[in-house]
Amino acid sequence: MTFSSRPLAVFDIDGTLVDSRASIHRAACEAARDMGLPEPDYDRVRMIVGLSLDHAMAVLEPGLDAEGLARFVAGFRASFNRMYAEGHEEPLYDGAMDHLRRLHRDGWRLALATGQNRRGVARNLARQGWAEIFLSSHCAEDGPGKPDPAMLHAAMAACNADPASTVMIGDTAHDATMAVKAGVLPLGVAWGFHTAEEQIAGGARHVAKSFGELNVVLDGFARSYA
Known part of the structure; x- marks a missing residue:
């Protein structure tokens, strides 16, 4: 070839x-808050950026079961959807x-x-x-x-x-x-x-x-x- x-x-x-530093941290915090979890600090969130979302959220909250992880991922996506609906663009x-x-x-x-x-x-x-x-x-x-x-x-x-x-x-x-x-x-x-x-x-x-x-x-x- x-x-x-x-x-x-x-x-x-x-x-x-x-x-996208601020928006990714915000989405992770909102997803955690919706589930009653402590909001992760930026230093924890920055380390998972670049991984696929499911993998990243599992690393961020390793104690979640499959159902909890699915909710956490959905909450992260929902936060971004709200941001974009409000006209946000990184x-x-x-x-x-x-x-x-x-x-x-x-x-x-x-x-x-x-x-x-x-x-x-x-x-x-x-x-x-x-x-x-x-x-x-x-x-x-x-x-x-x-x-x-x-x-x-x-x-x-x-x-x-x-x-x-x-x-x-x-x-x-x-x-x-x-x-x-x-x-x-x-x-x-x-x-x-x-x-x-x-x-x-x-x-x-x-x-x-x-x-x-x-x-x-x-x-x-x-x-x-x-």
């Missing part, structure tokens, strides 16, 4: 491109859209790999310009969630890429571990849910402190790959 000569950048969404991080446009203009292929469900992915692809920029999108509803490498394997297949030409860019150790398992370059960003140290422990080769720094790292990868 002949692969494309253009590099592929696969992006996480929450905490990498979109600032903002992009400053510089995110310019960064994506710049990569697209420079010939990179772009894809998404996220712990969101398909409905959440569709909501994000409705953002101005996203549907034209991203060649494919992959989420936990499509199969195993992070840190299983299934989403990255699917992204490479959809974009005619191999591991040597692919970079995974995320903000959590789950993203980095997924990348390592898929044999692609794991890169992190410092402005999301996990610390740089946590991401490096998960396998991240570099954690960028800005989109400008990320551009430099990706330029170096593109040169070495070419």
Whole structure:
């Protein structure tokens, strides 16, 4: 099989491109409150971001039985549905859209790999310009969630890429571990849910402190790959 000569950048969404820190914490707190559970602090919530929702909520409240977990997951979703009904939309991080446009203009292929469900992915692809920029999108509803490498394997297949030409860019150790398992370059960003140290422990080769720094790292990868 002949692969494309253009590099592929696969992006996480929450905490990498979109600032969903406040809304995810709010939804977890509202879901817990509805069930009479203590509201989790932000530090507990941030550690489960990126996992599929069922897995994430089970990690957050490991003592729940199957029925309780189903209610907890439903409560989390209901909280987000209320937010969206009120017109809420998580903002992009400053510089995110310019960064994506710049990569697209420079010939990179772009894809998404996220712990969101398909409905959440569709909501994000409705953002101005996203549907034209991203060649494919992959989420936990499509199969195993992070840190299983299934989403990255699917992204490479959809974009005619191999591991040597692919970079995974995320903000959590789950993203980095997924990348390592898929044999692609794991890169992190410092402005999301996990610390740089946590991401490096998960396998991240570099954690960028800005989109400008990320551009430099990706330029170096593109040169070495070419």
